[in-house]
Amino acid sequence: MLGVSTVLLAVANAEEWAGVRVLLAEVLGYRVLTAQSVKKALALTEEANIDLVISEATLEGEDALSILQHCRVSLPNAMRILVKEPDCDNQKNHEAAELAAIYQFIRKPIDDEQIGLVVKRALEAAELARRHRLISRELKLSDDSPIFATKFDNQIVAQSSNFEKLVYISEPMAELCSLAKQAAVTDLPILIQGETGTGKELLAHAIHFNSKRTDSPLLVQNCGGMSDDLLHSELFGHKRGAFTGAISDRLGLFRAADGGTVFLDEISEVSSSFQVSLLRFVQEGEVKPLGSDHTMICNVRIICASNRRLDEMVEKGEFRQDLYFRLKGFELVVPPLRERRDDIAVLAEFFTRKYCESMNVKLLGISNNVLDKLRCHKFPGNVRELENEIRRMVALAKDGEYLTTRHLSKELASIDPNSMGNKEFRHMPIDGETLKEKVETLEKSLVWEALSRLRWNQSKVARELGLSRVGLANKIKRYDLQHSN
């Protein structure tokens, strides 16, 4: 398993599970998240990368089997364990368990050691299944000809990395995520900069879930386009009657997130007077609700994001320098997608799978022509733009099809990689008499194109084409491909 495994406990009474929690977290070394409501559990499955879910059948009187059923679709590789009450309705549970493909039942009363053992074995089984998938793919593909770069059984995504919900394969993102993991475990404020749609919010979530504060809330506030009073009241709270319309007390985000993290998006947009209040909060942890005489202290970690360069704003006198220095305990810059083109294919496949699942469409993969065009696009809207494009394409495609250039939006369809003045994207003509010959010339051209584009880095080429190193070497030999410089 890559990194520490994460276990989600969806249980009605957290105290009853305290022993299991300690065993899993402190003895077995897993990361344990707890949810006591269906809503919280579903939110965690969206935010964190979960390897195993243990759920009771009922939470707060609500049917909690839906959590396991949801995980079957959204986290298909996570193991699912159902905890049954001694007097439960077996028939109902078995039917639901079938729907959720439960790995194992555990019957109450809770036996910490038994649960520890079941979790350990389940995670081992998941790891074996993961390795099996990878090895079968390697074997299958070493003598397979990938006409379509991302046939779903090729699984480019399987070779990519994850930081919680962030998917990437490029080096700049690997470096960024490794720095973010280091930053996460400190308690310093973090400033995330990057163009719109690069994944700043996703990164903030990942940092929170890898920090000591993971059991406390992460609350998000967008600071763009809000008046000072409103923003003040949202973050610091207000007393009843503090202003017209303040009909009751409001706690404010900082106090609501006490012990956790507050993510302030579009921090560049706050006024200079609000910057003063924020500075006081960052320095002293002091919160003074509007209309109150009392100051309270709360312990919150701040993560800010901005798509404007704060250092430039400081130089122009548009942002306080002292606040800027306070906020950037760690500074993380998310590179635009055009500077990490290796991520395009991986993300395209990831989003295709995601939308196939949510729209219930069964597609075979993405054609190479589509990927070539995507790789040539500048993506001013970054990953969000790519995600929207793929969502549109999946909506247009039908069961059993590949995503091809006819599904692309007009702007992207009109890109011609061959006329980009970039030899690297030029394909050889597909000649040959029989289908076999044509397929071979196509394969030769695809291998040649990837080798030229990736400057003969054979590990990268093999990875991108879903081949083993030996499989790629065989093809280079078979087609007599030679490095020209």
Ligand SMILES: Nc1ncnc2c1ncn2[C@@H]1O[C@H](COP(=O)(O)OP(=O)(O)OP(=O)(O)O)[C@@H](O)[C@H]1O
């Ligand atoms: N590496 C990634 N892996 C998977 N999804 C991603 C990745 N990066 C971004 N996304 C998706 O792209 C969309 C935009 O990401 P996000 O909202 O985090 O960007 P942002 O930088 O905060 O944008 P903005 O500056 O406009 O607020 C989201 O749907 C997010 O899930």
Ligand SMILES: [Mg+2]
């Ligand atoms: Mg954002």
